Amino acid sequence: MSDARLVTLVPDALDLPPESRDAFLDRACRLPTGEMDAALRAEAVSLIRAAEAALSEGDLASPVAGLVSGVASEEHLAAEAPPETVGPWRVMGLLGEGGQGVVYRAVRADGAFEREVALKLLRPGARADARLAARLAEERRVLGRLEHEGIARLYDGGVADDGRPYLAMELVRGEPLTSHADSARLGVRERVGLLAEVCDAVAYAHQRLVVHRDLKPSNVLVTDAGRPKLLDFGVAKLLGDEPDAALTVPGWMTPAYAAPEQIQGGEITTATDVYALGVLAYELLAGRRPYETAGLTPVEAERVIANTAPPRASDAATEAGHPERARALRGDLDTLLATALAKEPARRYDSAAAFAADLRRHLGGLPVEARQPTVGYRLGRFVRRHRVGVIGTAAALLAMVGIAGVALARVSAERDRAETEAANAVAAQDFVFEMLAAPRSEEQGRDVRVADLLDDASVVLDSTLGDQPSVLVEARSRLANTYRSLGLYEESARENQRCIEAASRAFGPESDDALTCRLNLGSTYRLLGDFARADSLITSVVAVLRARYGDDAPELVFAYNALSALRNDQDDPEAALEAAERLLAIDRRRAQTDPGALADVASSLNEVAVGLSSLGRMDEAAERLEEGIAIREAAGDTVGVSFASDLRNLGSIYGRMERVEDAERTLRRAVQIGEMAVGPDHPRVAGLYAMLGQLLTHHGDLAEAESLIRESLRIRETALGPDHVAMAYSWEFLALALHAQNRTAETREAAREARRLYALHFGEDHQWVADVDTLLTGP
Amino acid sequence: MSTVVSLLSRAREGDADAFSEVVGRLYEELRQVARSQRRRLSASETINTTAVVHEAYARLEGGAGPPVFNDRAHFFRVAAAAMRGVIVDYARRQTRAKRGGRDRAVPLDAIGPVEDVGAIDLVQALSLDAALGGLAEVDAETARIVELRYFGGLTIEETAEALALSPATVTRRWTFARGWLHRALADDEAGSA
Numbered sequence: 001m002s003d004a005r006l007v008t009l010v011p012d013a014l015d016l017p018p019e020s021r022d023a024f025l026d027r028a029c030r031l032p033t034g035e036m037d038a039a040l041r042a043e044a045v046s047l048i049r050a051a052e053a054a055l056s057e058g059d060l061a062s063p064v065a066g067l068v069s070g071v072a073s074e075e076h077l078a079a080e081a082p083p084e085t086v087g088p089w090r091v092m093g094l095l096g097e098g099g100q101g102v103v104y105r106a107v108r109a110d111g112a113f114e115r116e117v118a119l120k121l122l123r124p125g126a127r128a129d130a131r132l133a134a135r136l137a138e139e140r141r142v143l144g145r146l147e148h149e150g151i152a153r154l155y156d157g158g159v160a161d162d163g164r165p166y167l168a169m170e171l172v173r174g175e176p177l178t179s180h181a182d183s184a185r186l187g188v189r190e191r192v193g194l195l196a197e198v199c200d201a202v203a204y205a206h207q208r209l210v211v212h213r214d215l216k217p218s219n220v221l222v223t224d225a226g227r228p229k230l231l232d233f234g235v236a237k238l239l240g241d242e243p244d245a246a247l248t249v250p251g252w253m254t255p256a257y258a259a260p261e262q263i264q265g266g267e268i269t270t271a272t273d274v275y276a277l278g279v280l281a282y283e284l285l286a287g288r289r290p291y292e293t294a295g296l297t298p299v300e301a302e303r304v305i306a307n308t309a310p311p312r313a314s315d316a317a318t319e320a321g322h323p324e325r326a327r328a329l330r331g332d333l334d335t336l337l338a339t340a341l342a343k344e345p346a347r348r349y350d351s352a353a354a355f356a357a358d359l360r361r362h363l364g365g366l367p368v369e370a371r372q373p374t375v376g377y378r379l380g381r382f383v384r385r386h387r388v389g390v391i392g393t394a395a396a397l398l399a400m401v402g403i404a405g406v407a408l409a410r411v412s413a414e415r416d417r418a419e420t421e422a423a424n425a426v427a428a429q430d431f432v433f434e435m436l437a438a439p440r441s442e443e444q445g446r447d448v449r450v451a452d453l454l455d456d457a458s459v460v461l462d463s464t465l466g467d468q469p470s471v472l473v474e475a476r477s478r479l480a481n482t483y484r485s486l487g488l489y490e491e492s493a494r495e496n497q498r499c500i501e502a503a504s505r506a507f508g509p510e511s512d513d514a515l516t517c518r519l520n521l522g523s524t525y526r527l528l529g530d531f532a533r534a535d536s537l538i539t540s541v542v543a544v545l546r547a548r549y550g551d552d553a554p555e556l557v558f559a560y561n562a563l564s565a566l567r568n569d570q571d572d573p574e575a576a577l578e579a580a581e582r583l584l585a586i587d588r589r590r591a592q593t594d595p596g597a598l599a600d601v602a603s604s605l606n607e608v609a610v611g612l613s614s615l616g617r618m619d620e621a622a623e624r625l626e627e628g629i630a631i632r633e634a635a636g637d638t639v640g641v642s643f644a645s646d647l648r649n650l651g652s653i654y655g656r657m658e659r660v661e662d663a664e665r666t667l668r669r670a671v672q673i674g675e676m677a678v679g680p681d682h683p684r685v686a687g688l689y690a691m692l693g694q695l696l697t698h699h700g701d702l703a704e705a706e707s708l709i710r711e712s713l714r715i716r717e718t719a720l721g722p723d724h725v726a727m728a729y730s731w732e733f734l735a736l737a738l739h740a741q742n743r744t745a746e747t748r749e750a751a752r753e754a755r756r757l758y759a760l761h762f763g764e765d766h767q768w769v770a771d772v773d774t775l776l777t778g779p
Numbered sequence: 780m781s782t783v784v785s786l787l788s789r790a791r792e793g794d795a796d797a798f799s800e801v802v803g804r805l806y807e808e809l810r811q812v813a814r815s816q817r818r819r820l821s822a823s824e825t826i827n828t829t830a831v832v833h834e835a836y837a838r839l840e841g842g843a844g845p846p847v848f849n850d851r852a853h854f855f856r857v858a859a860a861a862m863r864g865v866i867v868d869y870a871r872r873q874t875r876a877k878r879g880g881r882d883r884a885v886p887l888d889a890i891g892p893v894e895d896v897g898a899i900d901l902v903q904a905l906s907l908d909a910a911l912g913g914l915a916e917v918d919a920e921t922a923r924i925v926e927l928r929y930f931g932g933l934t935i936e937e938t939a940e941a942l943a944l945s946p947a948t949v950t951r952r953w954t955f956a957r958g959w960l961h962r963a964l965a966d967d968e969a970g971s972a
Contacts, residue, residue, distance in 0.1 A: 007918045010958060011951035050965070051958025060957060063866050063904045064932030068813050068831045163807060 003040055010047045021048070085109055086166050087158045089119050106168065112669055113638065117155055117168040120232075140167075142210060143233060144639065144676065150201025152231045155639055156676065172229050174221030178284055181222075188285060188328040192359050195281045198228045199356035202277060205233055206270045206352055213268055215276035216257045217283065256289050260306040260343050271345035274352055278340025281359075285329055286313040287320035290341060306343070313337045332362045458495060469506030473513050476502055480520055489528045489720075496521035515541050516558070523562045529725045529761060531570050538562050557586055557600070564607050568614065569725075571762070577611025584608050599637060602628035606646050609653070618657050625650040641684065644674040648688055651695070660699045667692040683726070686715035690730050697737040706737045728757035732768075735775050751775040801839075801857070802864030808835040809865065832862075832932050855941035856923070859931025866930055867908045870901040903964075910963040914956060920944075921952045925960070928953060 009028055013021045029041035054060070082091050082104055089106040095118060106119035140157035147153065156168040175183065177198070181191050198220055202212060212219075212233050219231045259275035262268060282290045290310030310316075314329035329337075336358055342348045349355040358368045458479055476499035483492035496517055503514035522537030542559045549555040560583040567576035584604035590597040605628035612621035629646050637643060647670035654663035671692055674685045693708035713730040720726055731754035738747040755772040762768060812834045836858045907929060915922035920942065927938040935953070939946045 004918055007921055007952060007955050010955045014954060047955070047958045047962065049958075050962035051954055054957040054961035055954070060929060061900075062929050062932040063870070063900060064832055064862065064930075066900070067866055067869055068809060163803070163810070 003043070005040065006044060006047060009040075009044050010051060013044065013048050014051060083121075083160070083162075086119055086121060086160045087156065087168075088112075089117070089156070089166075089168055091119065092116065105171065112672065113155065114633075115636070116171050118152075118171045120167045120169065121160065122165045122167070142208070146205055146208060146210060146233055148201050148204045149227065150197060150229055151205060151233055152229055153636075153639070154233070169231070172221050172223065172231060174223040174229060176217045177220040177222055177228060177280065178217040181284055184226075188325055188333075189363060191284050192333070192363055194222070194228055195277070195284060196356045196359040196363070198230065198280070199277055199352045199359065201228070201230050202273050203351060203353035203356060205230075206273065211268060211270055212273050212276070213262075214257075215273055215280060217280065220280065256291065258305065259345070261345060263302045263305055269345060270351060271348050274340055274348045274355060275342075275345070277352060277355060278337055278348070281340065282310070282313050282316070282337050285325065285333060285337070286316040287322045287325065288316055290316070290337075310338075310341060332368050336362065336368060455491075458498070469502060470513075473499055473503045473506065473517070477517060477520065480517075480524070484520075484524055484527070489524055493521060493524045493528065496524055510544060512555075515544060519559055519562050523565070526562075526566050526569055529723075531566070531761075534566050535570070538566055552582060552586055552589075554586055554590055557583055560586070561604075561607065564611065568610055571614075573611055573614030577608065577615065580604060580607035580611045598631055598635060599642070602631040602637075602646065603642060605631075606642075606649060609649055613649070613653050613656070618653055622650065622653050622657065625653065639673060639676060641674070644670050644684070644688070647673065648691060652691055655695050660695070663695055664692075664700065667695060681715055681718075683716055683719045686712040686719070686730070687726070689715075690733050693737060694733045697733065697740055702737060702741055706734070706741070709734045709737055723757065723760065725757060725761045728754050728761065728768075731757065732772055732775075735772070739775055748776055801861045802868065805835060805839050805858070805861040806865045806868070808838040812838070852941040852943065855927060855931065855933060855937060859927040859933060859941075862932065863908065863926055863930035866904050870904045906964050907960060910960055913963060914959055917959065918952075918955075921956050921959075924949055924952050925956050 005028075009025075012028075013024055016024055025041050025044055026036070029037045029044060031037045082094060082102075084091060086104075086106065088109055090109040092105040092107060095103040095105050102121045104119045104121065106117055107113075107115075137158070140154065143154040143157075152170040152172050154167060154169050158166060160166050174180070177194070180186075181194065186194070202215070205212065210233055212230065214232060215230075220228050221231060222228050257276045257279045259272045260266075262272050262275075279290060290313075291304050291308070311319075312329075312334045314326045314334050317323075317326040317329055336355075339358075340348055340355055349358070354369070361368050458476075476495055480492045480495035480499055483489070483495055499517035500514055500521060503511060503517050507513050518537050519541045522534045522541065525531075525534035525537065538559070542556070542563055545553075545556050545559050560579045564576045564579035564583060567573070567579060584601070584607070587597055587600040587604045591601050605624045609621040609624040609628070612618075612624065625646055629643070629650065632638060632643050632646065647666050651663045651666035651670055654660075654666060667688065671685070671688045674682075674688045689708040690712035693705045693712065696702070696705035696708070709730060713727070713734065716724060716726050716730055731750050735747050735750035735754060738750060751772050755769055755776065758766060758768045758772060809831065812831045836854075839858060839861070907925070911922050911925060914925065923942060924938055927933045927941055928935070931938075933941065935946050935949050938944075939949045942949070944952075
């Protein structure tokens, strides 16, 4: 009964004295015919009674007031009742609560990830706003690439339903560094060894432009195996960048471990972490901290840390009741610690790596370099001059640079030049690091594109490193690979070309360095779809290396890898498989003595599987991939691009074996991991979208299929251009998805594009052109 | 960042996420305003909710920039609708958390004073939200009055202004709504009992 007349009838009646209401209703509730509208009258009576009951209960208070109080105390509520789930994670229990927020034990709700993680639900900093999610995603990508056994991995991060950011991190069981050292009764040498390992982990992150900012004993756990592991890398930055946040947000930073520049609101740099490492080392070795700040106000603590020199560590040890340690500290270690703890960032160790090296020199009885200008840091002077400020975009970039240059290091590892190469790698990395980290003054405050930074680096390389050819080659190679990681293939090709020139000039055109650059150029051309050039470069390198080292030498892994990928793209599966099998054999042999090569075995299994599947040998292909995936899962390598790519291939093979459910499950997992690893706008993810879309076209939701495929088109067109061969796959998939929906005109439009590109890349008489033609001419 | 106005026009065109974003933004404003007021207060003082709501509305309306709504009535309607979203969302989460019934992880005295959150009748808020659709079928304007008064926290006068009605009309419709909702909620209880 919903008669609009009731809206006035009811309040009118209520305005009357109760005894007059019946007569009023009798008059008012009439049908158009004049008869009594009994239904309306009954409804009115019922509503009048209800309104009287409601009014007798008093005002209907708005919940807004309660909401505001509730919101104000929400953080407390969160601690009181853990959420059941946060993002894709199911909360299993509470681990602890700290200044940054609450930490829970959690597992993936969908079982896509077997291990338990430490799920940190952060208190939003003052900068929590609508852009938080985007900023967090950006940081997560950077931090997620920190893969080092001394650093707790970041698996995931995002914004929970209630707007609080969360991070899912490797769950580390261990004891804080200082208490472990005491309970295990470690001697000074063992403590120094542990510190060097901590420095290694920090140095690794610094090379990827991630500064910890909050190093302290509770963030360095020692595992049961006795290895140190750093927690919360870069997390402090997520909580806000305000320079004075140190003093206003309790728990964000621990003043006792904070560097003078950190307390005074100066620039946070890698030198800030070096300082904190110094405090950590001081406390671990001397048994007390360099400054006693307990009981001081923030302002007093600041004054002490900024203006007074700490006592010598050996004196502090004596005072703390460790005379035997004092003896061991006197001399070198005193100097080392004083260097790390210098007030001015420029007077400290240039890097955590330099600190580690000095600690090890001390252990090895070699002269330490503290106070002397250190070797290999001619480039480091740049860093000091500019004081490395970490730019988000640059950090994202450097994370990729880490992958680069591996080729050079690996090829040369078998020869005696390994040491020189490692030094070159450090110097080259410092250079790129410096270029990216130094903000360009004219553009300060603007979002400098990563590619622009790289372009700058490329321009000044010759003039800066002209006299150090090995460093120059290494740096060019890194730049080239970085461009490639960013999907900037043209630039990568240009840089590889310059790399070849530099290497040929310095070491000869047939030198290993020149060959590696040629190989990289070939692979870049392959990605650009220029198979003719790729072929000539890659096959010539393979031929030279085979003649030089033999058919199955470890030096050939990269060459076979490139060759196999090329043959696949050229649609020559027999040749692709042959190269992949050679690669696999080499890697299996290497893995017998070097467990670190297992990841390479997984990669080559993938290559072999791709070849097998192209030949229709699906069962074998699936077996290889399942083996590779098992290897990666056993190693915990389940968040990277390689894992996503294995899953993609396995999903595709399942699809072709008509194991539809397995295929969909596997591809969705691949998409998820791919998005996490490289971000949703990367061409690699486009491939995953296209593939999942193709599967759904045949076996699932056509609307989702179409939207996935269109997304792949958009990403590919932006990243690769409209004529790239990958665009053909997306167009063809789109045509099929549209065809399945009987949208004939659109189907033909998409199919025409696919046909044009297939003909362009493979020739008019290729089978794929004919395949697409059936869509153009069919009903 | 999209403006509230552009979000709303997208919402009208059927973009469901756009309105949720307005709701999300209002919620975020409320949190920030409430938290900053909470920080300024001593433990024994209670929060001035009216001031918080008005400041949050003002921030949603345009923050430091020029006002984005050219008429106040329009803004009140939007704010109340968004506030309804916030309240329902909040009430759902709170009732879920209560159902979860986990042990307290941290003793309350360790984390400072807690506001009395019993002030919000979660069940009532959720029931009213659900019943409002039925009321709108009888009379859409009356349903809007409930949204403005109950969910938006507006006074009779503000509600009248927002809907271009006389305060007397708003009062009469409000009375009708009280009766209608009271019966709907009672039926609901009887139905589920």
